[in-house]
Amino acid sequence: MKPIISVEGLGKKYVIRHEGQTHYKSLREEIFQLPKKLFRRQDNKEEFWALKDLNFEVMPGDRIGIVGHNGAGKSTLLKILSRITEPTAGRVHLRGRVASLLEVGTGFHSELTGRENIFLNAAILGMSRFEVNKKFDEIVDFAGVERFLDTPVKRYSSGMYVRLAFAVAASLDPEILIVDEVLAVGDMDFQKKCIRKMEEVSSEKGKTVLLVSHQLHFVNKLCNRAILFGNGCVLAEGSASEITDKYLADRSEQVKKGDIVVRDKDSDFPFLRKVILSASDGTSLTSCTSHTELVLSCKISPGKLPKNKQYQILWFIKNESDDVVTASASETMHDFSVNSSIENVLCIIKLDPLPIGSYYFRIVLHVPGADNFDDVDAVLPFSVIRQAYGSQNLGSSHDYSAKLFLKNQWKIQ
Structure with a gap:
């Protein structure tokens, strides 16, 4: 069986420009300093590798938890897998349709109603209008926003945003479902509903789930495997319980002892x-x-x-x-x-x-x-x-x- 996701030598580089501390300038000052800016050497730049030489494979039906401290490179990896950004080095093979939920309100237009955004977001994810009409009632029921369906989403709470966005993404019936930390915005009942949905997608339909979360009990409950990230590299792979235990142990060692x-x-x-x-x-x-x-x-x-x-x-x-x-x-x-x-x-x-x-x-x-x-x-x-x-x-x-x-x-x- 071929892996559904193959990551080979993946790297992502960003260029950080360091601007010195400056006060707000008048238009006259900006005009007089423009020639200096044009001919000045741009040495105040720094290269930052968010991901470095990543190599791993994900098999169909796997539920993978990705854990690590803030800035480890987890969200950058998901953006590359979701084709939001291009890698600087290496390549990724995806053998299936991808649905991703990375940020609250991604793919929504604030002035449109919930009903209109369901069709808009579904179209962005690759669903036809026929598919949306067929699954419309299921999406609305899962999101629990029926009363506010014809209200502009700019008046939705962040939790309502996430419920509706997750309902649309899950209804896509993708081969690969990618979920970032956004589920932490929802209430506990909705989080449990999302976990049941992801379990259903993975176990009953054989789909693949990638989950980034700092809530380790989510990872242990949902995932059969996990990957530990640190400084843009894969530090360890294994069962969800092994990796979360290692992450906690490493975190405990980092805590500076003493009062x-x-x-x-x-x-x-x-x-x-x-x-x-x-x-x-x-x-x-x-x-x-x-x-x-x-x-x-x-x-x-x-x-x-x-x-x-x-x-x-x-x-x-x-x-x-x-x-x-x-x-x-x-x-x-x-x-x-x-x-x-x-x-x-x-x-x-x-x-x-x-x-x-x-x-x-x-x-x-x-x-x-x-x-x-x-x-x-x-x-x-x-x-x-x-x-x-x-x-x-x-x-x-x-x-x-x-x-x-x-x-x-x-x-x-």
Whole structure:
């Protein structure tokens, strides 16, 4: 049996142009500098290989999960397989019709109604009008948008967009179905419906499914094989459970241990010099309960930021699957003067109702209106353990589906 997808020596290169920081210029300044731009050597370019020498095969009926960190090259691969972009090197053999769902609203026109977009999107995917008429009721029923069928889709929520787009793509009856992370937009009931549909397409009709997702329980449930991506290369192939376990293990190794991160660099722009995580009640962070209060301390070096410039700190708590469980942003703060060598910002975080499990932080320092920001990820790991009250156990190690709000309070010292 021939593979339905063959990837041989595949590579994709992008050229990144680095423009220096410039202020907004008047038309007169632009005109006077035009001759310099025309004759200046363009040395401020960098080549970036999003994919490098990929080689793998997919057999008919396989359900392949593609996992990896952000920027690993997963979405670039899917765009090449969907013929949205051309590869720089290598080649791809596709032996069958492809239906892809890569971005919310792809193939939709915002001014057209849901009914009109079904015909438009289906035509883009290669369906005839006869096929659409035959499957129209099935598409509408699956998407659950019958009440809004004659409403312009610009008034649809992102979840309604995805439901309608997936319903059209799945009805194409393709040999290859490619789905990116967009299913995360839908609610849990719709996600389950999509998984059942993809299982049906693969097992009953023998079609091939490629799924990119950071939600590893999707990959384990749906896929029989998985591919681990990293830095544009295939790092490992195997069963879905083997690859997701390896991804989690690699991710755990990347998390910087310890409750203090110290950084020292020469920067004109503000940066996070030190971040410290502690428990306000003195409890060890390796065994804190959901009733523990954490104190996140961020010491900021101002660089050469002008006086009274605004800035903001954001933190994200991620679980072992690299999913963001909860997040918070400080109010925009003022009077960050160059006269102060370091400014210390505290955030007191109440962990209730964070479920039991292992977590870590991502912390971002942002200056509104500026392109630059400082970002530290995979730091300050901590664990929440079960705490019993009588016969009731608080927390669930499997309850990662919903985004949580944790009470928190910001202070400047």
